[in-house]
Amino acid sequence: MTDPRPSLSDKKRRELFLMHGGVCHLCGMKIDGTRQRWEVEHVIPRSMLGKLADTDDNMKPAHVDCHKVKTAEDKGNLARAVRRQDRHTGVHRSKTPMPFGRNSPFKKRMDGSVVRRSK
Numbered sequence: 001m002t003d004p005r006p007s008l009s010d011k012k013r014r015e016l017f018l019m020h021g022g023v024c025h026l027c028g029m030k031i032d033g034t035r036q037r038w039e040v041e042h043v044i045p046r047s048m049l050g051k052l053a054d055t056d057d058n059m060k061p062a063h064v065d066c067h068k069v070k071t072a073e074d075k076g077n078l079a080r081a082v083r084r085q086d087r088h089t090g091v092h093r094s095k096t097p098m099p100f101g102r103n104s105p106f107k108k109r110m111d112g113s114v115v116r117r118s119k
């Protein structure tokens, strides 16, 4: 996420604004450029695609206010995706293992007796 965003020239902003009809791609409303602040934003976040995100199709104008909301959501989604992956790959070991689960030092036998897990 430290990947620096290229700062867009006015020319590029104008191009993208016109190309996408001057509509905020987040709320779908026309952007009133004289009264509303807007910026070009990545439809699929750069944190997922890296430089591949910098295409005209993936860069659309959005209200600054709409963008703020989305950025916060993307961060949450990304963190959640990473956590899910960690669980599936076993990178993350739960600090509170399920009682008698795979990561618990004890296991419960079918007959109900508890034994120490042999490593």
Ligand SMILES: [Zn+2]
Binding pocket: 024, 025, 026, 027, 028, 029, 062, 063, 066
């Ligand atoms: Zn908007």
